[in-house]
Amino acid sequence: MTNAPTAPTWAAPTAVGPLDSTVEVPGSKSLTNRLLVLAALADGPGVLRGALRSRDADLMIAGLRALGTGITESDVPGTLHVTPGPAPVTGAEIDCGLAGTVMRFLPSVAALAAGPVRFDGDRAARVRPMAPVLTALHALGVSVTGPGDDFPTHLPFTVTGTGSVRGGTVDIDASASSQFVSGLLLAAPRYQQGLTLRHIGTTLPSLPHIEMTVATLRDVGVTVDDTRDGLWRVEPGPISARDVRVEPDLSNAAPFLAAALVAGGTVRIPGWPARTTQPGALLPGILTRMGGTAEVSGDILTVTGTGQVRGVDLDLHAAGELAPTVAVLAALADSPTRLRGIAHLRGHETDRLAALAREITRLGGQAEETRDGLVITPRPLHAETFRTYEDHRMATSGALIGLRVPGVEVEDIATTGKTMPEFPSLWQRMLGAGV
Numbered sequence: 001m002t003n004a005p006t007a008p009t010w011a012a013p014t015a016v017g018p019l020d021s022t023v024e025v026p027g028s029k030s031l032t033n034r035l036l037v038l039a040a041l042a043d044g045p046g047v048l049r050g051a052l053r054s055r056d057a058d059l060m061i062a063g064l065r066a067l068g069t070g071i072t073e074s075d076v077p078g079t080l081h082v083t084p085g086p087a088p089v090t091g092a093e094i095d096c097g098l099a100g101t102v103m104r105f106l107p108s109v110a111a112l113a114a115g116p117v118r119f120d121g122d123r124a125a126r127v128r129p130m131a132p133v134l135t136a137l138h139a140l141g142v143s144v145t146g147p148g149d150d151f152p153t154h155l156p157f158t159v160t161g162t163g164s165v166r167g168g169t170v171d172i173d174a175s176a177s178s179q180f181v182s183g184l185l186l187a188a189p190r191y192q193q194g195l196t197l198r199h200i201g202t203t204l205p206s207l208p209h210i211e212m213t214v215a216t217l218r219d220v221g222v223t224v225d226d227t228r229d230g231l232w233r234v235e236p237g238p239i240s241a242r243d244v245r246v247e248p249d250l251s252n253a254a255p256f257l258a259a260a261l262v263a264g265g266t267v268r269i270p271g272w273p274a275r276t277t278q279p280g281a282l283l284p285g286i287l288t289r290m291g292g293t294a295e296v297s298g299d300i301l302t303v304t305g306t307g308q309v310r311g312v313d314l315d316l317h318a319a320g321e322l323a324p325t326v327a328v329l330a331a332l333a334d335s336p337t338r339l340r341g342i343a344h345l346r347g348h349e350t351d352r353l354a355a356l357a358r359e360i361t362r363l364g365g366q367a368e369e370t371r372d373g374l375v376i377t378p379r380p381l382h383a384e385t386f387r388t389y390e391d392h393r394m395a396t397s398g399a400l401i402g403l404r405v406p407g408v409e410v411e412d413i414a415t416t417g418k419t420m421p422e423f424p425s426l427w428q429r430m431l432g433a434g435v
Contacts, residue, residue: 007412009385010424012402013431018265018307021430022300023256025269027052027078027246028278029419030209033060033101034216035244037109037186039082040069042220044241048080051246055418056099063094063106067113078246096121096155098349098390098418104133104179107159108187111142114163120156124390129347130154132172132180139170140191167191167236175201176347181232182213188234189222199230205344208318212277219244247273250280252420253301254325255396256430257283261292261305262332262403267430272301279319286314286322290329309333311378317341320348323374324393327356328400330376331365343372349418350389359386359394363401363408383407392418399427 032052037060039046051057053073061071061080070083094110096103096119103121110117120126131153134144138151143160146152167188174180181197181204188195204210214224214232220242223235248271260267273281274296284294287303291310294303311333316323320342330337345352353369360367363384366377386398388411395416402408416423 007414009409009411010413012386012399012408012410013428014406015259015263015403015431019260019263019267019430020265021432022268022270023253023426023430024271025248025253025256025426026054026420026422028249029054029056029252030101030212030249030278031216031246032057033105034182034186034213035246036060036064036071036080036082037105038216038220038239039241040064040067040084041109041187041190041239042082042084042241043238045081045083046241047243048082049076049078049243049245051078051080052249052419053078054421055097056101059095059097059099059102063096063102064109066092066094067106067109067117091115092117094119096125098122098125100128100177100179100348103128103130103155104177104183105186107133107137108183110159111137111140111161111165112163112187112190113161116158116160118156118158122390124349126155128154129176130157132174132176133183136170136172136180136184140168141166165191167193167195169196169198171198171200173201174199175203175205176344178204178206178209181210185213185217185224185232185234189217189237189239191236194236195234197232197234203317203343204230205317205341206279206320208277208279215277247271247276247278249419250276250278250283251321253280254283254322255400256426257287257301257303258325258329258400259403259430260303261287261290261309261329262307262400264305264307266302266304269301270299272296272299274299279321282319283322286326289314290326290333311335311337313338313340315341316373320345321393324352324356324397325400327360327367327374327376328397331360331367331378331381331401332404333378336378337376339373339376340370341372349391350394352391352393355387355389355391355394356397359398363405381405385409385411387411388415390415392416392420396423
């Protein structure tokens, strides 16, 4: 991390009155990228409707195209037509950017290609752990090489397939990210013997994301046995082509809903699913504990706040992606907060625990790292530049603080393009006359 600004800043607007807004958030990144992978491996052409278009999604699209998949967008924004195609024999290169789903999902797909596929990404992506998925592929007989003589544990690396993968049984430690499990499960139906995957680590973060992967596999006709904790069996077989609509991204809704607690007033999110595997489904309960009220009527979630925020003691291991929003809410609360179960956030786009502690403290708050989380003690905050470290959720968190603290500048607001390119305009429209 660096103390010096490295990108232009954005003046975070301050709310001067209660909110009364309806915000339509785009489709889920997690679902979009899982559904894209399954559509690329399907037994015929498929359609995704309401798909997210963002940097992460576009990197996934480009990566699948490099592997021979045809993907075109219709006249209706967010509607993607996907045509599976033969994987290229040689010469494919995949730019992962800073997208964990691309760097951790596509190696298992690239293993099915008949030739080398090279992976690389942004500078910050080169420090994100990759060893579990790469060692698993190696154990399944797939060639994985790095730029030197040592076995690669980070980007860049090259996966060289023979046109098929035998599959079988493999053990991995997914303590650092549930994406290691999901990435292997998604391609497993196309492996000759399917896959039996056993997690051997001490913790397993973001379990709802694995449940999301299992649910999407079952939706396309794949048989998955997940009846035993930490063990998954995926049977080999076809992946059915589908015409499917992508749910709104519930985690991207988090800063908008939290804004109702910070500024007071009401924020509504339409399209809230009655049943979902997205970790963002925990938001209504979390925001209620922190002083708001939450009600779902039909498919609209309504959160109302008074401008007062309560501190909490929360285990967020199942929804670590919500931690940046909850952490800055805690910095504006009336009592201390302890966030637990999120040690794995040290391996995200940045070390989110260190980044949150540093930025909250630099703005006058008190935030301390623990072994697996943060302890945040509210203090009066002051205007300062909120650094984002190329992390989209840090950027939206800085915007949330700016609602209460005049003069906050958010560094590199464009990093929200990773999952929500229209964030600045949606934020401004949410505030409307109350800015």
